[in-house]
Amino acid sequence: MDASRFAKDFLWGVSTSCYQIEGAAAEDGRSPSIWDRFARTPGKVVNGETGDIACDHYHRYPEDVALMAELGVDAYRFSTAWPRILPEGTGAVNEAGLAFYDRLVDSLLERSIEPWICLHHWDLPAVLEDRGGWRNRDVAGWFADYTHAVASRLGDRVKHFFPFNEPNVLMWLGHATGEHAPGHADREAALAALHHINLAFGRSAQAIRAAAPDARTGQIISLQPCEPGRDDPAHRQAAETIDLFWNLAMVDPILLGRYPEPLADMLAPWVKPGDLETIAQPINLFGLNHYCRMFCYPDPESPFGARIGETPSGPTTDMGWLIDGTGLRDQLLRLVERYGKQVFYVTENGGAFPDGAGADGRVDDRDRIAYFEDYLSNLLEARDRGVDIRGYFVWSFMDNYEWSLGYAKRFGIVHVDYATQKRTPKASFDWLQDLIARSRAA
Ligand code: FCB
Numbered sequence: 288m289d290a291s292r293f294a295k296d297f298l299w300g301v302s303t304s305c306y307q308i309e310g311a312a313a314e315d316g317r318s319p320s321i322w323d324r325f326a327r328t329p330g331k332v333v334n335g336e337t338g339d340i341a342c343d344h345y346h347r348y349p350e351d352v353a354l355m356a357e358l359g360v361d362a363y364r365f366s367t368a369w370p371r372i373l374p375e376g377t378g379a380v381n382e383a384g385l386a387f388y389d390r391l392v393d394s395l396l397e398r399s400i401e402p403w404i405c406l407h408h409w410d411l412p413a414v415l416e417d418r419g420g421w422r423n424r425d426v427a428g429w430f431a432d433y434t435h436a437v438a439s440r441l442g443d444r445v446k447h448f449f450p451f452n453e454p455n456v457l458m459w460l461g462h463a464t465g466e467h468a469p470g471h472a473d474r475e476a477a478l479a480a481l482h483h484i485n486l487a488f489g490r491s492a493q494a495i496r497a498a499a500p501d502a503r504t505g506q507i508i509s510l511q512p513c514e515p516g517r518d519d520p521a522h523r524q525a526a527e528t529i530d531l532f533w534n535l536a537m538v539d540p541i542l543l544g545r546y547p548e549p550l551a552d553m554l555a556p557w558v559k560p561g562d563l564e565t566i567a568q569p570i571n572l573f574g575l576n577h578y579c580r581m582f583c584y585p586d587p588e589s590p591f592g593a594r595i596g597e598t599p600s601g602p603t604t605d606m607g608w609l610i611d612g613t614g615l616r617d618q619l620l621r622l623v624e625r626y627g628k629q630v631f632y633v634t635e636n637g638g639a640f641p642d643g644a645g646a647d648g649r650v651d652d653r654d655r656i657a658y659f660e661d662y663l664s665n666l667l668e669a670r671d672r673g674v675d676i677r678g679y680f681v682w683s684f685m686d687n688y689e690w691s692l693g694y695a696k697r698f699g700i701v702h703v704d705y706a707t708q709k710r711t712p713k714a715s716f717d718w719l720q721d722l723i724a725r726s727r728a729a
Contacts, residue, residue, distance in 0.1 A: 288660050288663060288664070288722060290722055290725035290726040290728075290729050291725075291726070291729035292667050293667075293726040293729070294677075295726070295727060295729070296677075297677065297678060297679070297726060298361045298362055298632065298677055298678030298679070299359070299360050299361050299362070299678065299679060299680075299719075299723045299726075300360050300361060300362035300363060300364055300401075300403065300678060300679070300680035300681070301355060301358070301360055301363055301364070301680060301681050301683065301684035301700070302363075302364040302365070302634060302635050302680040302681065302682050302683055302684065303344070303363075303364070303365050303366075303683055303684050303685070303687065304365065304366045304405070304408035304409075304452060305365065305366045305367065305368040305371075305408060305410060306320060306322050306338045306341070306368070306408065306409065306410045306688065307338065307341060307342075307408075307683075307687040307688045307689070307690075308341050308342040308344040308685065308687045308688070309338070309341060309342075309343075309344045309345045309368065310338065310339060310340040310341040310342065310343040310344065310345055310346075311343070311345035311346065312337070312338060312339045312340075313339075314345065315371070315381070315383035315384055315386075315387070316371070316374050316381040316383050316384055317368065317370050317371040317374060317381075317384060318370045318374035318375070318376075318412055318413065318414060319370065319412075319413045320368070320369070320370045320410035320411060320412055320413055320468075321409075321410065321411045321412075321413050321416050321420070321468040321469045322338060322409065322410050322468045322690075323337065323338070323339075323413065324413050324416075324468065324469075325467070325468035325469065325470055326338065326468075328470070331468075331470065331691060332690070332691050332692075332693050333691065333692050333693040333695060334693050334695075336688070336693030336694055337688075338688045340705075341687060341688050342685055342686075342687055342703050342705075342708065343708050345387060347708065348390070348391050348394065349394060350710065351684070351685070351710070352391075352394045352395055352398060352400070353398075354684075354701060354710060354712065355395075355398070355400055355684065356398040356399075356400065357720070358700075358712075358716060358719060358720050358723070359720055359723040359724060360400060360723065361400065361401060361678075362400060362401040362402075362403050362447075362678070362680070363395055363400050363401070363402060363403065363684070364403040364404075364405065364634060364680050365391070365402070365403075365404065365405070366404070366405040366406070366407065366408035366410075366452060367388050367404055367405075367406055367437050368384070368410055369406075369407065369410060369411065369412055369433050370410060370411075370412040370413075371384030371385075371387065372384045372385050372388075372433065372436055372437060373412065373432075373433050373436060374412065374414075375412070375414060376411075376412040376414045376415035376418070376429060377415075377429050377432060377433075380436045385436070385437070385440055388404075388437070388440075388441060389440070389441070392441055392444050392445060393444070396444060401446065401447065402441075402444070402445050402447070403447040403449070403634075403680075404437070404441070404445055404447065404448050404449065405449045405450075405451065405452040405507060406430075406433065406434055406437060406448065406449065406450050406451070406491060407430070407450065407451050407452065407457075408451075408452040408453075409452070409453075409456075409457050409461070409467065409468065411468075411469070415429060416469050420469055420480075421457070421458075421461075421462065421479070421480035421483050421484055421487075422462075422471075422475075422476050422479040422480055422483065423483070424483055424486070424557075426483050426487055427483060427486040427487040427489075427490045428490065430450070430487040430490060430491050431487070431490035431491055431493070431494045432494075434448075434450065434490075434491040434494040434495060434498075435494045435497070435498055438494060438495050438498035438499045438502070439498040439499075441499075442495075442498050442499025442502055443499075445499070445502065446499075446501065446502050446503060447502060447503050447504075448495045448499060448502050448503075448504055449504060449505060449506070449507045449574060450487065450488045450491035450492060450495070450504070450506075451484070451487075451488060451491075451506070451507060451508075452507050452576070453507065453508055453509040453576055454484045454485070454488065454506075454508065454537050455508055455509055455532070455533050455534075455536065455537045456509050457480070457484060458477060458480050458481045458484055458532070458536075458537070459477070459532055459533060461480070462476045462477040462479075462480040462481075463476075463477035463532070463589070463590050463591065464589065464594070466691055467690060467691060472590065473590060474590035474591065477532075477590060477591075478553055478554055478556075478557065479557055481532075481536055481537070481554065482554050482557040482558060482562070483557070484537070485536075485537060485540050485541075485566045486562055486565060486566060488506065488537075488541065488566060488568075489541075489562075489565035489566040489567070489568050490565065492504050492568035492570070493565075493568060496568075503571040503572055504568075504570060504571060504572075505570035505571055505572040505573050505574055506537065506538065506541055506570060506573060506574065507574030507575075507576065507634045508537055508538060508574070508575070508576065509533070509576045509577070509578075509635075510533075510534050510538075510575055510576070510577060510618050510622070511533070511534070511577060511578060511579060511580060511581045511614065511618065512580045512581070512614050512617055512618055512621070513526040513527075513529045513530040513533065513534065513580075513581050513583050514526055514580050514581065514582050514583065515582070515583060516582040516583055516584040516596055516597070516599060517584075517599070521585045522583065522584060522585065524585065524593070525583040525584050525585045525586070525592070525593035525594070526583040526593075528583070528591055528592060528593040529581065529583045529593050529594075529595060530583075531547060531549075531550055532550075532591065533581070533595075535547045535550075536550055538622075538626070540563060540566045540567060541566060541567055541568065541570065542567075542570075542626040542629075543567075543626070544563055544564075544566075544567040545563060546558075546563075571630065572629070572630045572631070572632060572677075573622070573629040573630065573631050573632070574631075574632050574633075574634035575618065575619065575622070575631060575632070575633050575634060576633075576634055576635035576636070576682070577614065577615045577618055577633060577635070577636055577662075578606075578608050578635075578636065578637075578638075579598075579604075579608040579609040579610070579611065579614055580609055580611060580614040581595050582595070582596055582597065582598055582599060582609075583595055583596065584596040604638040604639050604640060604658070605638075605639040605640050605641050605696055605697070606638075606639050606692075606696060608638070610638065610658055610661065611661070612661035612662040612663075612664060612665035612666075613665055614665075615633070615636065615662050615665045615666060615669070616665035616666070616668050616669045619631060619666070619669040619674045619676065620669055620672060620674065622674075623673065623674055628675060629675065630675055630677060631674060631675060631676045631677065632676070632677055632678040632679070632680070633666060633676070633678070633679045633680060634680050635680060635682035635683075636659075636662050636679065636680070636681065636682060637655070637658070637659070637681050637682035637683060637698050637700075638654070638655055638658040638698065639689070639696040639697055639698045640652055640654045640655050640658075640697065641697070642654075642655070642697060642702070642713065644702060644711065648711055649711070649713075649714070650702045650711065650713035650714065651713075651714045652700075652713045652714050652715045653714065655700070655713070655715045656714065656715050656718045659681070659715065659718070659719070663679065666679065681700060681719065682698055683698045683699050683700075684699060684700065684701060685699040685700070685701040685702075685703050685710060686698065686699035686701070686702055686703040687699065687703070699713070700712070700713055700715040700716040700719060701713065701716055
């Protein structure tokens with residue numbers, strides 16, 4: 288790919304999240320999260336797999352950071368674990384838990400890699416779910432206190448803090464369909480969680496600004512164009528419904544200061560005076576996690592009458608997700624059209640492929656390289672059409688725990704042998720290393 292098309296200061300990064308890679312689930316005072324609990328609930332995760340050990344990043348981070356340095360990335364986006372830092376969910380800070388992130392941040396900075404921290408990637412302390420979790424309005428205050436604990440400790444060195452990763456996925460899969468923790472499949476739960484998560488975003492952004500005034504913040508969200516699974520009115524309606532909940536519900540209130548109709552009516556029981564002002568915090572950047580166009584189907588059993596379903600045609604990844612980089616281009620263009628100029632970063636993009644190691648131990652993942660080239664070309668096309676896009680983070684740095692699908696789906700550019708914890712860079716790692724180096728030299 289033509290590296291000279293990227294600006295010299297285009298930011299290259301890799302992404303992960305704590306529950307998916309850290310392991311050390313019961314170490315140094317960490318309490319269980321809703322994912323530890325969900326994974327142990329029969330039938331929720333393939334093979335009942337858990338994040339107990341995962342990639343053992345908690346112990347092996349020096350080796351992982353060294354590999355990132357070899358790759359040549361500018362930034363590493365990871366998440367901090369609320370149950371490590373505040374094992375009771377609220378109240379006393381667990382020094383040992385926070386100290387891990389201190390060590391990680393310092394080791395990144397020693398290698399000139401910027402830490403980009405997400406404060407919440409879906410691992411709510413289980414003790415807080417017992418108090419109503421995201422369905423309880425108090426969660427906004429709990430989250431602001433947790434934000435303060437992290438940002439006041441690390442804000443002298445960390446210049447990028449984000450309240451959430453994909454709050455829309457947490458709301459939809461966690462509270463409307465029940466496919467993810469905490470496993471609610473309920474209309475009221477989804478609507479309450481939707482508003483309280485937004486409120487928590489606002490309170491957390493305020494806490495970040497107070498504790499780390501020179502840090503940048505913003506929303507990091509999964510946005511995917513919604514297409515009807517078939518071309519008929521019922522499917523078109525389903526696509527509109529999913530679009531409302533997935534793409535608009537957690538961006539409109541931040542950037543437009545209001546909920547889109549008909550959501551505003553549905554949420555009326557939960558929205559109190561002043562809430563929309565709290566949510567509409569000024570942001571410095573917009574993080575887009577993008578994978579594919581999503582296909583939508585009517586579903587009378589779902590609380591909102593619609594579901595995300597199978598890809599009707601075209602090439603797909605091991606997740607069954609369509610491979611088509613024009614979705615990224617169109618999503619970026621739509622964001623500018625709806626919200627005006629913003630500073631964009633792609634904070635996650637990548638594909639799962641059934642790649643096994645060859646006889647020499649190498650993974651020759653050409654399909655992943657082709658995927659990246661397709662999406663990056665479309666990113667450049669959006670840039671050429673006026674989108675201010677300044678960086679790109681690969682999902683994921685290494686193979687990891689893919690939520691309810693366990694360890695079967697591999698997204699990494701570094702292969703992980705879970706039996707030995709051996710890391711082996713794949714061909715896509717070499718490809719990215721070369722692209723980064725050429726984009727800087729060009
Ligand atoms: C995103 C999540 C991330 C990972 C990728 C494949 O929705 O943020 O944790 O599961 O999908």
